[in-house]
Each structure stands twice: as structure tokens, then as C-alpha cells.
Amino acid sequence: MSLKEYLIEGARELGIDISEKDSDLFFKYLENLKTWNDKINLTSIKNDREIIISHFLDSISIASLIEDGKKVLDIGSGAGFPGIPLKIVRRGLEETLLDSVNKKVSFMNDTIRKLELQDINAVWGRAEDLDNEVPRGSFDYVLTRAVGSMSDTLRLSSPYVSENGVIILMRGKRGSEEWNTAIEDIGNKVELVEFKDMTLPLSDLKRIILVLRPL
Ligand code: SAM
Numbered sequence: 268m269s270l271k272e273y274l275i276e277g278a279r280e281l282g283i284d285i286s287e288k289d290s291d292l293f294f295k296y297l298e299n300l301k302t303w304n305d306k307i308n309l310t311s312i313k314n315d316r317e318i319i320i321s322h323f324l325d326s327i328s329i330a331s332l333i334e335d336g337k338k339v340l341d342i343g344s345g346a347g348f349p350g351i352p353l354k355i356v357r358r359g360l361e362e363t364l365l366d367s368v369n370k371k372v373s374f375m376n377d378t379i380r381k382l383e384l385q386d387i388n389a390v391w392g393r394a395e396d397l398d399n400e401v402p403r404g405s406f407d408y409v410l411t412r413a414v415g416s417m418s419d420t421l422r423l424s425s426p427y428v429s430e431n432g433v434i435i436l437m438r439g440k441r442g443s444e445e446w447n448t449a450i451e452d453i454g455n456k457v458e459l460v461e462f463k464d465m466t467l468p469l470s471d472l473k474r475i476i477l478v479l480r481p482l
Contacts, residue, residue, distance in 0.1 A: 309374060336361075346375070433479060
């Protein structure tokens with residue numbers, strides 16, 4: 268299977284059709300990621316197929332939970348995950364990608380420019396800093412993938428959620444245990460809307476996805 272077929276097949280297993288144009292964008296992203304990764308540390312995963320599974324497919328695995336046209340904040344987006352892959356398959360989203368490391372923000376904005384994506388912007392700052400430029404209370408979806416402990420991430424995310432918005436936490440295989448621990452701490456501050464337990468396509472990698480609404 269070619270790399271392109273691999274991406275298309277993985278996405279198909281997630282219920283997502285990757286168009287010719289989407290596939291070009293994913294491969295431009297892959298090239299840019301590898302170029303920058305030689306200079307700054309963006310990902311420890313170097314193999315193309317592993318990047319496709321662990322970064323691209325993992326990122327778009329939440330697409331079915333997200334309504335197109337809405338406002339998204341990705342906190343601790345790093346090299347753009349999940350925000351940029353999600354934008355490729357949900358082009359109507361309005362996205363802000365926040366990270367505390369300036370070089371990562373430069374990489375994300377360079378990628379956004381090269382892919383010619385609209386209504387998406389990477390911003391430098393810490394989520395807890397009151398003077399960062401990201402507006403509070405205005406996002407339909409606040410996403411985090413692999414950022415800190417669950418309790419800390421929820422505390423960081425909650426101020427940004429709009430009245431009817433939700434937080435989506437993307438965690439690894441220990442996500443259930445993490446939730447059981449976090450619930451003691453923040454269980455009275457959030458409502459669990461959805462709990463998804465999945466294996467990523469073309470792999471045996473387990474993922475836990477939690478959709479939470481701040482109370
Ligand atoms: N979400 C990306 C992914 O899944 O590949 C990156 C995950 S990486 C483990 C965590 C990222 O969160 C880093 O890029 C780090 O700079 C950023 N980060 C950590 N704490 C943060 C904070 N308080 N505010 C904004 N970004 C933060």
C-alpha cells in the first residue's frame with residue numbers, strides 16, 4: 268500500500284473521506300514537519316506511517332464529535348495536533364492553536380501558510396496567563412491532546428468554553444484510570460457527556476476520548 272493509500276484507508280476506517288486535495292495537504296504537512304523536526308524537537312516519531320497513524324489519524328479521530336463551522340481552541344497544540352489535521356477534514360472550523368513554546372507556534376503558522384488554510388491561527392502563550400490574547404468563554408470546543416494531568420488540563424480549559432461548549436480530552440490507553448483519579452478532584456465541576464474507547468486504524472494503539480461540559 269502506498270503512503271497515500273495508507274492515509275486514505277486509515278481515514279476511511281474512521282468514517283472520513285479524504286479528497287485528493289486533503290491528501291495533498293496532509294503530505295505537505297508531513298514534509299514540513301520532517302523539515303522542521305531536523306531543527307527543533309516537534310515529534311519523536313520519525314517514520315512516515317507512524318506519523319500518519321499516531322498524529323494524523325489520531326487527530327482526526329475526533330472529527331465525528333465536532334460540528335463544522337464552529338469555534339475551536341486547541342490548547343498545547345505543539346506541532347499542530349489535533350488542530351491542523353482536524354482543520355484539513357473540517358474546513359469550516361474557526362480554529363485557534365495555543366502553545367507556550369514560541370518555536371512550535373512559528374512552525375504551526377508556517378504550516379498554516381504553506382497549506383493555505385483559512386480561519387486558523389497559532390498563538391504563543393500559556394493557557395493560564397490572564398494576559399494572553401485568547402478570548403475566554405467563546406469556544407464551542409476546547410481540545411487538548413496529551414497535555415499535563417487530566418485535572419490540570421480541565422482547569423486550564425474550562426475558562427475558554429462558551430456557554431454550550433464542551434472540552435474534548437484526547438488521552439492514551441491509561442485515560443480511564445486517569446479519569447477515575449481526576450473525577451475525585453474535579454467531578455463536581457464537569458459533566459461527562461461522552462466517553463469513547465477506541466483503537467486507532469491500522470494499529471493496536473488504544474485511545475480514550477472524553478467529552479466534558481463544565482458545570
Ligand atoms: N497536543 C500536541 C500533541 O498531541 O502532539 C502536543 C503535546 S505536548 C506533550 C504538550 C504541549 O503543550 C507542548 O507543546 C507544550 O509546549 C504545551 N503546553 C504545556 N503546558 C501549556 C500551557 N499551560 N499553555 C499552553 N501550552 C502548554
